[in-house]
Amino acid sequence: MTEDQALERSRAEAARDYLSGYRMCADMLHLQRYERKRAKAFEELCRCEDVLMGNEAFWRARMFEVEQLIGSLRNGREKLMLYYHYVRGESVERAADLLGVSRRTGYRIHRRGLLVIGILLERQRRREEESLKK
Numbered sequence: 001m002t003e004d005q006a007l008e009r010s011r012a013e014a015a016r017d018y019l020s021g022y023r024m025c026a027d028m029l030h031l032q033r034y035e036r037k038r039a040k041a042f043e044e045l046c047r048c049e050d051v052l053m054g055n056e057a058f059w060r061a062r063m064f065e066v067e068q069l070i071g072s073l074r075n076g077r078e079k080l081m082l083y084y085h086y087v088r089g090e091s092v093e094r095a096a097d098l099l100g101v102s103r104r105t106g107y108r109i110h111r112r113g114l115l116v117i118g119i120l121l122e123r124q125r126r127r128e129e130e131s132l133k134k
Contacts, residue, residue, distance in 0.1 A: 015117035015118040018069075018117065019114075021066060022086050023087075069120060070086070073117075075116070077101075080099055081110050081113055082117070092106050092110050
């Protein structure tokens with residue numbers, strides 16, 4: 001694997017992890033409502049430790065951030081693919097069907113969208129690091 005491919009893969013994984021947080025936050029809000037009704041504790045292992053340790057305000061803020069990030073994309077197909085998949089919870093195949101493209105093209109659009117989001121997240125992280133240095 002070349003260095004460029006490794007960088008692309010890293011960016012795509014970072015974007016996927018970040019965007020997946022939307023559904024996790026929505027699920028946590030739903031489960032919190034359920035817990036209030038049933039007064040039962042909820043325990044589940046997850047890769048999203050920050051989401052599990054958050055509260056309702058955190059989950060809503062994270063969901064808003066994800067929606068804004070997806071909304072900032074310029075390519076409409078990539079934007080819609082990521083919206084349907086991460087915000088609406090549709091499979092990539094179903095999102096491709098909604099966009100009127102083949103399954104294979106749907107996965108290509110999804111991958112490109114992840115790469116763009118990965119670049120945006122990387123830029124955002126760099127800006128935050130530079131502001132902390134000042």
